Amino acid sequence: MNKRELGQSGLIVSALGFGCMGLNFGYGTALPRSEAVALIRAAHDRGVTFFDTAEVYGPYTNEELVGEALEAVRDEVVIATKFGFNIVDGKMAGMNSRPEQIRAVCEASLKRLRTDRIDLFYQHRVDPDVPIEDVAGAVKELIAQGKVKHFGLSEPGAATVRRAHAVQKVSALQNEYSLWTRGPETNGILEVCEELGIGLVPYSPLGKGFLTGAMSTETQLNENDFRRNLPRFTPEAMAANQALVELLKSIGARHGATPAQVALAWLLAQKPWIVPIPGTTKLHRLEENLAAAMLVPTAADLADIQAAAAKIHIQGERYPAALLATTGR
Numbered sequence: 644m645n646k647r648e649l650g651q652s653g654l655i656v657s658a659l660g661f662g663c664m665g666l667n668f669g670y671g672t673a674l675p676r677s678e679a680v681a682l683i684r685a686a687h688d689r690g691v692t693f694f695d696t697a698e699v700y701g702p703y704t705n706e707e708l709v710g711e712a713l714e715a716v717r718d719e720v721v722i723a724t725k726f727g728f729n730i731v732d733g734k735m736a737g738m739n740s741r742p743e744q745i746r747a748v749c750e751a752s753l754k755r756l757r758t759d760r761i762d763l764f765y766q767h768r769v770d771p772d773v774p775i776e777d778v779a780g781a782v783k784e785l786i787a788q789g790k791v792k793h794f795g796l797s798e799p800g801a802a803t804v805r806r807a808h809a810v811q812k813v814s815a816l817q818n819e820y821s822l823w824t825r826g827p828e829t830n831g832i833l834e835v836c837e838e839l840g841i842g843l844v845p846y847s848p849l850g851k852g853f854l855t856g857a858m859s860t861e862t863q864l865n866e867n868d869f870r871r872n873l874p875r876f877t878p879e880a881m882a883a884n885q886a887l888v889e890l891l892k893s894i895g896a897r898h899g900a901t902p903a904q905v906a907l908a909w910l911l912a913q914k915p916w917i918v919p920i921p922g923t924t925k926l927h928r929l930e931e932n933l934a935a936a937m938l939v940p941t942a943a944d945l946a947d948i949q950a951a952a953a954k955i956h957i958q959g960e961r962y963p964a965a966l967l968a969t970t971g972r
Contacts, residue, residue: 644657644658644659644689644690644691644933644936645657645658645936646658646692647842647915647916647917647918648842648916649793649814649815649841649842649844649916649918650814650815650836650839650840650841650842650843650916651840651841652793652812652814652815652840652841652842654721654762654763654792654793654814654815654842656692656693656721656918657690657691657692657693657918657936658911658918658936659691659693659907659911659918659919659920659921659932659933659935659936660691660692660693660694660695660723660844660918660919660920661683661686661691661693661694661695661920661921661922661929662695662846662920662921662922663679663683663694663695663696663700663705663708663709663922664695664696664697664700664705664922665922665923665924666679666682666683666705666708666922666924667679667700667701667704667705667708668700668701668704668705669700669868669869670852670865670868670869670870670924671864671865671866671867671868672865674924676708676711679708679712679924680708680711680712681712682923682924682926682929683708683709683712683713684712684713685926685929686929686933687712687713687716687719687720689929689930689933690933691933692719692720692721693720693721693723693918693920694709694713694720694721694722694723695723695724695817695844695846695920696709696722696723696724696725696756697724697725697765697767698724698725698726698728698730698748698751698752698755699725699728699730699735699767702730702733702734702735703730703751703755706724706752706755706756707755709722709756710755710756710757710758711757713756713757714757714758717757717758721762721763722756722758722761722762722763723761723762723763723764723765723795723815723817723844724752724756724761724763724764724765725764725765725766725767725797726740726744726745726748726749726752726764726765726766726767727739727740727765727766727767727768727770727797728767728768729744738768738770738771738772738969739770740766740769740770740773740777740778741770741773741777742777742778742780742781745778745781745782745785746781746784746785749761749764749785749790749791750790753790759789759790760789760790760791760792761790761791761792762792762793763792763793763794763795763814763815764782764785764791764793764794764795765794765795765796765797765815765817766778766782766795766796766797766799767797768797768798768969768970768972769796769798769799769800769803769969769972771972775799775803775806775807775810776806776807776809776810778807779794779806779807779808779809779810779811779813780810780811782794782811783810783811786811793814793815794807794811794812794813794814795813795814795815795816795817795844796813796816796817797816797817797818797846798817798818798819798969798970798971798972799816799971799972800830800831800971800972801830801831801832801834801835803972804816804832804835804839804841805835805839808839808841813839813841814841814842815841815842815843815844816832816836816841816842816843816844817843817844817845817846817920818832818843818844818845818846819845819846819847819961820843820845820846820848820910820917820919821845821847821848821849821850821854821906821910822850822854822887822891822906822909822910822948822952823850823853823854823875823884823887823957824847824850824957824961826971827843827845830971833913833914836914836916837914841916842916842917842918843914843916843917843918844917844918844919844920845910845917845918845919845920846920848906848907848910848919848920848921849903849906849907849921849932850906851870851873851876852870853875853876853881853884853888854887854888854891854902854903854906855901855902855903855928856888856891856892856901856902856903858881859881859885860878860881860882862881864876872963873959873960873961873962873963874959874960874961874962874963875957875958875959875960875961876959877959879958880958880959883956883958884955884957884958884959886955887952887955887957888902890948890951890952890955891903891905891906894940894944894947894948897944898938900935900938901931903921903928903931903932903935904931904932904934904935904938905935905938905940905948906935907919907921907932907935907936907938908935908936908938908939908940909940909945909948911935911936912939912940912945
């Protein structure tokens with residue numbers, strides 16, 4: 644697989660990474676651990692060198708399976724994980740990015756990941772109670788100690804990025820970005836990445852599964868699938884948003900490609916420092932996603948997508964109000 648540099652960080656990764664969260668967290672029934680480990684290893688065997696996890700996924704168990712899967716190839720891969728939440732009795736209980744918490748999370752994550760360094764350490768969400776300068780300073784100390792290699796932020800506001808970057812260089816931002824979540828184009832995130840030489844790592848690049856074309860108003864989500872709580876996944880919103888999937892199908896028909904492949908190829912075409920991290924629990928979907936790295940939309944394709952997408956009004960917020968309020972700070 645082709646490689647990309649995240650901004651001007653010197654961090655070189657596969658053009659598509661692998662988002663590991665859904666292997667055992669968030670989307671209903673978890674894969675058996677052995678199958679999850681095998682799928683991560685299959686991704687590496689197929690050229691993926693960039694793997695994303697977080698302590699809160701599980702919590703903790705997602706990091707553990709990533710550590711088990713990649714221990715034998717540790718020097719061949721880049722592992723990203725995250726800090727920033729309190730975890731009480733196995734559940735998220737507010738935010739905590741105090742420096743002492745960051746240090747404690749780092750030590751625990753290193754053990755679970757079976758490694759001596761974290762390649763990319765993100766603040767999972769900006770903590771309004773802790774100055775971002777203190778957060779960046781704590782990570783800067785961990786970088787000086789060799790325990791962390793690169794600093795990242797997830798879903799920050801552009802002004803916060805600049806403040807953090809002034810203390811410790813930010814290598815990557817992880818924000819939701821796809822054809823149905825285009826906030827980075829209007830909220831200053833793409834501009835600040837370009838200005839400061841920061842890479843962008845879009846999570847949910849396939850719209851949490853919707854842009855694959857495999858979902859409809861008839862789809863029955865598991866009781867513990869977090870999408871049941873998202874406004875964009877009500878039957879009414881899914882019916883209205885199907886127009887975007889039809890657009891992807893029509894573009895894909897020109898190239899013998901699936902809607903998912905078109906959606907990923909569109910993201911890759913936006914900037915050379917963008918590295919999406921689609922996740923899946925199925926080997927055939929993994930192979931489908933990775934094939935998107937070979938699909939190069941023509942200028943006509945991109946113009947057609949832009950023109951058609953501009954006429955489609957996406958219905959439903961991407962998160963409930965309380966969660967949405969934690970983004971863009």
